[in-house]
Amino acid sequence: MSENKKTRKLDDFGDGFIHGLKPLRALDLSQVTSFEELLVQMADTAFGARNLGEAFEVYTAMLKDPDCFIVGTFSGAMTMAKMGLVLCEMIDRGFLDAVVSTGALVMHGLVENVGAVHFKHATNWTDDQLYQHGYNRVYDTIEAEKNLRGTGFVLDKIWEGIDNQTPCSSTQLLQKVGEYLFRNEKERGILKSAWKKKVPVYIPAFTDSELGLNFSIYNRIRKEQGKPPLRFDPFLDLQDYARRIQQAKQTGIFTIGGGVPRNWSQQVGPYLEAVYRRFGEGNELNRFKYGVRICPEPVHWGGLSGCTYSEGLSWGKFVPKKEGGEWAEVLCDATIAWPILIKAVMERFDREGLRRNTTNAQKT
DSSP states (O other): OOTTOOOOOGGGSOOSGGGTOOOOOOOOGGGOOSHHHHHHHHTTSOHHHHHHHHHHHHHHHHHHOTTEEEEEEEOSSTTTTTOHHHHHHHHHTTOOSEEEEOHHHHHHHHHHHTTOOOEEOOTTSOHHHHHHTTEEEETTEEEEHHHHHHHHHHHHHHHTTSOTTSOBOHHHHHHHHHHHHHHHOOSOOHHHHHHHHTOOEEOTTTTSSHHHHHHHHHHHHHHHTTOOOOOBOTHHHHHHHHHHHHHOSEEEEEEESOHHHHHHHHTHHHHHHHHHHHHOOSOSOOOBSEEEEEOOOOGGGOSSTTOOHHHHHTTTOBOOGGGTOEEEEEOSOHHHHHHHHHHHHHHHHHHTTOOOOOSSGGGO
């Protein structure tokens, strides 16, 4: 036996406490009377439960930071899955300062807002049969083609009021839609709430949705009528979003799913860093201090949805934890974890008599 090899003795073993490890505790449902209490206890358990409990604490800290500008990014069929009012609640309560979304999520939400309905998928029908009857399937849910066409006619009326001389961005278009919903529809809606709260909504991949296709078709109609097309410039979205991030003292991001909304929102750090290095404008570092992500996709798929905050750290998108960064990632179906998390936050704010107080976030 080597002289340098030491035999481990029981007295050398740690008990956890001596090394500062945090003890776990059993989830005691007999002591749980709210979602807030449930997530507080879950933070001291393990696996996905702990992740969700930790996400609750990180998002609460994000909301209580008066200097934090909070970006919410949303992808997936969340409005078809009937999660739209969860997002409305976040906007209405001031839990978000900007929203970045897929066009599909917004369009399916508009279908609801103008009075149409989504349906459960009848599993005895084949997808070919669904197509023949004008039913579009998204996983286990049906969007009727009539819904999209009817909503498209509403959008056509809104586009008519847009000045064709000045290029517009997705957020400017959606402000018009939000104002229309506010003045004409009684039910709650994402764009309606965003317009009331002056929360910008960005759709980076605008043409990748029925919303963008409708805009393109409307321009073709204008051409047939001898009118000039409406002008669209996606870089106006980037410039407006980057300005808001650059002016904020702190930033946080709340992500459902992944895809373009998540990556477009996060790449603002590298973009502003490049602007600083090339032109000497702004600040070199514009990293997110806080982050909460709910997404079922694991990292080994190699896609945007599975990209961890740690990976984003290597791109200069996030503040390292050793410098005060706070992140939480929950590998779970968002239709399960998201409403539980937001309800718990609502309960904590209501119990403590709090309203989100921002000194910097809303002034950008």
